[in-house]
Amino acid sequence: MSRCMQKILTDILTGNHSDSLSTSEWRDVILVARANSLLPRVASILLRDKAKNFHIPSQVHAHFVASIRHETLFHNQVKNEVKFVNTKISEALNRKLIVLKGAGYVVADSCAAKGRIFSDIDLLVLKSDIPKVERALHLFGFVSDTQSEYDQKYYREWAHEIPPLRHFQRGTVLDVHHNIIPIVSGRAPDIDLFISSTRETEYGVEVLRPAAMFLHSAIHLFFSEEFTNGFRDLSDLSLLLDEIIDDDVELSYLFSLAGNTGFENELFLAFRYLERVFDRQIPAHIYRRFKQPLPKGIRLGLNDFIFGKVLAANHRLVDVTFRGLAQWLAFVRGHLLKMPFNILVKHTASKLWRSIVKSVTGDVENRHHVQRKDVKEQ
Amino acid sequence: MLLSELADTQYLNAVKESELNIEFGLISVNVSSSFSQVTKTIAELYRDYEVSVHSDWFDFNISVEKPSNFRRFIRSQAVFKLDGHIPFKPLPSAHAYPLFEWGMNWCVANFYHKYLIFHAAVLEKNGKAVIFPAPPGSGKSTLCAYLAMSGWRLLSDEMAVLDTETGKVLPFVRPICLKNNSISLVKDWFPEAFISDIATDTQKGDVAHVRPPADSVRRCAESADLFAVVFPKYAAGSTTEIFSMTQLSTLNMLIENAFNFDLFGHEGFEFISRKLPNLLLLEATYSNVDELRNILENEVQI
Numbered sequence: 001m002s003r004c005m006q007k008i009l010t011d012i013l014t015g016n017h018s019d020s021l022s023t024s025e026w027r028d029v030i031l032v033a034r035a036n037s038l039l040p041r042v043a044s045i046l047l048r049d050k051a052k053n054f055h056i057p058s059q060v061h062a063h064f065v066a067s068i069r070h071e072t073l074f075h076n077q078v079k080n081e082v083k084f085v086n087t088k089i090s091e092a093l094n095r096k097l098i099v100l101k102g103a104g105y106v107v108a109d110s111c112a113a114k115g116r117i118f119s120d121i122d123l124l125v126l127k128s129d130i131p132k133v134e135r136a137l138h139l140f141g142f143v144s145d146t147q148s149e150y151d152q153k154y155y156r157e158w159a160h161e162i163p164p165l166r167h168f169q170r171g172t173v174l175d176v177h178h179n180i181i182p183i184v185s186g187r188a189p190d191i192d193l194f195i196s197s198t199r200e201t202e203y204g205v206e207v208l209r210p211a212a213m214f215l216h217s218a219i220h221l222f223f224s225e226e227f228t229n230g231f232r233d234l235s236d237l238s239l240l241l242d243e244i245i246d247d248d249v250e251l252s253y254l255f256s257l258a259g260n261t262g263f264e265n266e267l268f269l270a271f272r273y274l275e276r277v278f279d280r281q282i283p284a285h286i287y288r289r290f291k292q293p294l295p296k297g298i299r300l301g302l303n304d305f306i307f308g309k310v311l312a313a314n315h316r317l318v319d320v321t322f323r324g325l326a327q328w329l330a331f332v333r334g335h336l337l338k339m340p341f342n343i344l345v346k347h348t349a350s351k352l353w354r355s356i357v358k359s360v361t362g363d364v365e366n367r368h369h370v371q372r373k374d375v376k377e378q
Numbered sequence: 379m380l381l382s383e384l385a386d387t388q389y390l391n392a393v394k395e396s397e398l399n400i401e402f403g404l405i406s407v408n409v410s411s412s413f414s415q416v417t418k419t420i421a422e423l424y425r426d427y428e429v430s431v432h433s434d435w436f437d438f439n440i441s442v443e444k445p446s447n448f449r450r451f452i453r454s455q456a457v458f459k460l461d462g463h464i465p466f467k468p469l470p471s472a473h474a475y476p477l478f479e480w481g482m483n484w485c486v487a488n489f490y491h492k493y494l495i496f497h498a499a500v501l502e503k504n505g506k507a508v509i510f511p512a513p514p515g516s517g518k519s520t521l522c523a524y525l526a527m528s529g530w531r532l533l534s535d536e537m538a539v540l541d542t543e544t545g546k547v548l549p550f551v552r553p554i555c556l557k558n559n560s561i562s563l564v565k566d567w568f569p570e571a572f573i574s575d576i577a578t579d580t581q582k583g584d585v586a587h588v589r590p591p592a593d594s595v596r597r598c599a600e601s602a603d604l605f606a607v608v609f610p611k612y613a614a615g616s617t618t619e620i621f622s623m624t625q626l627s628t629l630n631m632l633i634e635n636a637f638n639f640d641l642f643g644h645e646g647f648e649f650i651s652r653k654l655p656n657l658l659l660l661e662a663t664y665s666n667v668d669e670l671r672n673i674l675e676n677e678v679q680i
Contacts, residue, residue, distance in 0.1 A: 063437070
């Protein structure tokens with residue numbers, strides 16, 4: 001049953017499902033999909049894909065309808081927020097605002113927007129525009145969440161973004177970036193190469209063109225240290241791949257952009273685990289397009305060990321042996337990629353110290369992580 | 379099978395092994411807990427409910443457990459889990475039972491958006507359902523318990539569940555949550571009612587849960603026609619006064635008490651707008667529940 005759940009889900013997510021499911025399988029699909037932030041996507045594929053004529057029991061249908069309502073409202077809110085932010089800051093910008101990742105998929109009406117729920121809106125602006133953008137956003141109610149001096153210093157010196165800004169009433173969180181990965185990693189690309197790989201949207205903002213969107217998603221995933229939503233991210237890549245796989249112009253652009261920015265390795269990993277974890281067929285000509293020699297031997301074996309496990313659906317019904325070890329290795333790998341060792345040691349020491357202080361004095365913030373309204377007082 | 383028909387050992391085994399589903403009509407909930415206080419209270423309050431063991435479906439699988447970290451040794455706590463995931467912070471273990479009830483409310487309010495749901499009590503008499511949306515302190519739960527024990531059918535103490543397709547209100551029958559003074563009031567009025575142990579000093583004060591009437595539980599799959607919206611306002615020492623409400627202010631107050639109105643967009647707004655002209659809309663100031671009951675019973679006469 002366990003392995004099987006992963007297979008059932010990848011079949012649904014890649015549009016290859018055909019057999020009907022039993023009631024208990026439906027129940028488990030809902031559990032595993034919900035735990036991996038994929039319920040709205042599964043619902044959206046199954047309810048909107050009329051051609052398959054799939055029988056969905058009514059009690060299952062209820063959960064699908066519910067999550068689609070959630071997705072619809074959320075996407076409307078994202079579009080409005082993007083329009084709002086753009087009108088407030090466009091004058092402060094020397095070029096059009098670029099919206100990245102989840103919000104980017106939504107305003108681009110990309111396949112990957114399907115059922116995609118996320119927590120913050122990621123924006124990319126020129127580094128020279130950051131001070132003006134920050135002032136404009138402060139003026140319209142977006143304030144920094146973090147008061148800690150260390151965090152501020154961390155963001156300003158080493159990161160590729162400024163500290164997240166939260167709207168004081170609506171709670172929307174904006175991540176304003178000037179690059180796509182931390183400067184301190186030493187791997188941050190010449191951002192002009194991405195900034196010139198955009199296209200317009202109907203919302204007055206720009207998004208990355210499909211090839212750049214795919215590459216950015218791959219870079220983001222394989223620079224992570226934490227893979228709670230790894231399976232969902234792989235599903236994003238699968239949908240983004242659908243948009244370029246038959247388009248030779250975009251495919252060529254993808255490989256030249258990856259080569260020029262130094263991310264051929266991340267691109268390779270994306271194809272490899274789409275194939276190995278997500279059952280996507282990757283045509284052989286894809287692998288022939290790489291200019292660098294492809295990884296092999298121990299290094300590839302280690303990657304396979306880590307990503308074969310951390311990118312699988314994360315749920316007790318999907319049994320993955322050594323998942324904990326793989327998660328730990330991925331955590332170390334992600335941190336080492338993002339920071340040189342000496343800085344990593346300082347950073348870890350500072351974080352550790354603060355968590356010790358917190359565990360002794362108690363969590364003063366006492367925040368409740370509740371997705372929607374808490375149950376009201378009666 | 380009713381929960382009361384399960385042998386004690388059968389029940390305890392099922393609830394320990396996460397194999398017990400309580401059937402609410404609206405949803406089916408798999409429940410388990412490592413607190414004997416919680417399993418004992420569930421057995422009492424849910425005595426008249428249909429249950430299933432080893433079923434192949436549930437809508438939510440919830441549990442109230444002892445946290446696994448070292449904190450359990452310092453001050454005993456209880457965590458609520460939905461499918462093994464902890465959505466909010468632990469409470470002191472003395473509040474484990476209310477946490478179970480509130481957690482279940484949270485699941486429905488957060489995830490079950492098939493139906494439009496308002497924060498309101500719903501009771502029915504002569505086939506006519508009255509919904510009582512109200513903020514805390516309005517005496518809603520006390521009124522709800524009083525009517526439920528006086529011949530009205532309880533549909534819900536907490537959530538008015540509206541089916542926008544059929545226009546009907548669906549029951550979600552649960553134990554009634556009483557707070558502070560109302561606990562002893564209900565005990566005095568209905569000495570035969572089963573009321574759980576009182577959890578003191580919760581975020582809502584002292585709380586206890588009342589077992590819902592067996593007949594209301596038995597009819598938990600029977601929807602009802604919406605007849606009236608009544609906003610109760612308890613004011614100590616006041617005489618009972620009934621005012622008629624405009625459609626607009628009713629709409630506003632309903633939206634204020636909605637759990638998922640925003641998720642329904644136009645559909646929700648149009649549904650309510652179509653519905654309101656056909657409903658009796660009242661605000662009731664009262665201190666004597668029986669007087670209010672008389673007035674309401676006049677309104678729902680056939």
